[in-house]
Amino acid sequence: MTQDKKPFMVAVEIPVSWGDLDAFQHVNNTVYFQWFETARIRYFEEIGFLDHLKATGVGPILAETSCKFRLPLTYPDTVTASAQAMDLGHDRFTMRYRVHSAEHGRLAAEGEGRIVCFDYRGNNKAPLPDPIRKAIETLEARR
């Protein structure tokens, strides 16, 4: 997973807060998933997925997610959380995340998410909308 060193297209810089630490004095594991979410939402904005959801009722649901913690983080630090979409299927795609620590100058965590398209009005799965598919392909082609 770490072989591919090219930066992901969508990246967000986030300061670590003192309050992100837990009783073990490290950034708590749940915070990494907040960072993934911040990168994911930014990615969705970039490809117009949230606007599409508002307009049509079809939007993303997170069906599964995972994180590998490469090194413990602490305060103070600034992380860059980035996201990439890949493996576009009929009604789903995969996101990959990376968290880079400025303090350590290297990868602190990486993860994945499985995004499924959902029709919130009809309350069932939906195909990945064409404009969203094209926006992802255009964005990822620039990488």
Add this chain to the structure above:
Amino acid sequence: MTQDKKPFMVAVEIPVSWGDLDAFQHVNNTVYFQWFETARIRYFEEIGFLDHLKATGVGPILAETSCKFRLPLTYPDTVTASAQAMDLGHDRFTMRYRVHSAEHGRLAAEGEGRIVCFDYRGNNKAPLPDPIRKAIETLEARR
């Protein structure tokens, strides 16, 4: 993963808070990892791992974790988060988690974590301490 219907040995009941909801009106994905953590810490207490950490400096680190979201949850609800340890290796083991929703009467999420033993004083990996290994085996044998 869902084939094995026997309850896990360590389980904690947790009320869903209104504040656990996000802007999509569902329990946010990061909350599931808080529930996993609550079950995990309860498990660690049960096997004396936190006392062992205090006494010796050798304790658990979460190296990797994942969650499959089976159904969206909302407020009000009460979940039961449970944990099981398995695949005990030289310096690590796997935890499996389940989140059961009282409102839905069924499994809402399941996940896994990889726990690695760490010597916090020496700052390096450590073998799984014998008393902890035995406590896990004893606890899981009762299942």
Add this chain to the structure above:
Amino acid sequence: MTQDKKPFMVAVEIPVSWGDLDAFQHVNNTVYFQWFETARIRYFEEIGFLDHLKATGVGPILAETSCKFRLPLTYPDTVTASAQAMDLGHDRFTMRYRVHSAEHGRLAAEGEGRIVCFDYRGNNKAPLPDPIRKAIETLEARR
């Protein structure tokens, strides 16, 4: 504030999570406001304020809140967060909160909130709706 020892009418029991602790090993101050919120939302349900919001667009906004921390809490513990409404004005009222620790057997924190009625459709302040006022008065009269 602590003179009045009679229990508040609406109370919720909440287990302290290990993840509620911060790097100082105490329950973080923001968690107390989560507990206040849990009691507040439970109170709003009790008086039908959230249903009223859905039906009419007029609901509560938290305009101001405060907390006095009486003793530091840690894990494990179970708290009871309770709420009382008082000082009903034309378009607002006051809530008082208490957090009781089972581990310590006494008051761990108390606080206040100022709730203002808001017309979310018209986007301006609104008078406290009569049925809500009556529901509060009925509930508090039972105390």
Add this chain to the structure above:
Amino acid sequence: MTQDKKPFMVAVEIPVSWGDLDAFQHVNNTVYFQWFETARIRYFEEIGFLDHLKATGVGPILAETSCKFRLPLTYPDTVTASAQAMDLGHDRFTMRYRVHSAEHGRLAAEGEGRIVCFDYRGNNKAPLPDPIRKAIETLEARR
């Protein structure tokens, strides 16, 4: 409180996360207290209070805090959380906080905290240490 328009000496810029929103689609009230904390910890670093705590066991405890919400915030936005110390007493002082919204171009919230000095080793209140008092006076004199 809002009369004094001069900026506070210690300020931190924080991006609003999508995950900061609650089910009412606004930044949840507890997040403002996280922002206050971020500014407060930054202030403590500036005056050497956390180093002092490590060296002597005497450090700050938050005894009381409050927030006035001036306008509802949403995502995306960037806030600047700032802090000022004042009213230095024998064993305590007051902090004032402001949260400024870049999106709105104005004050979104303001608050206060009462900080008490505590000897964590002796487990009792302690006088405000002289070097900390001087560091606060020097910092605030530059304002």
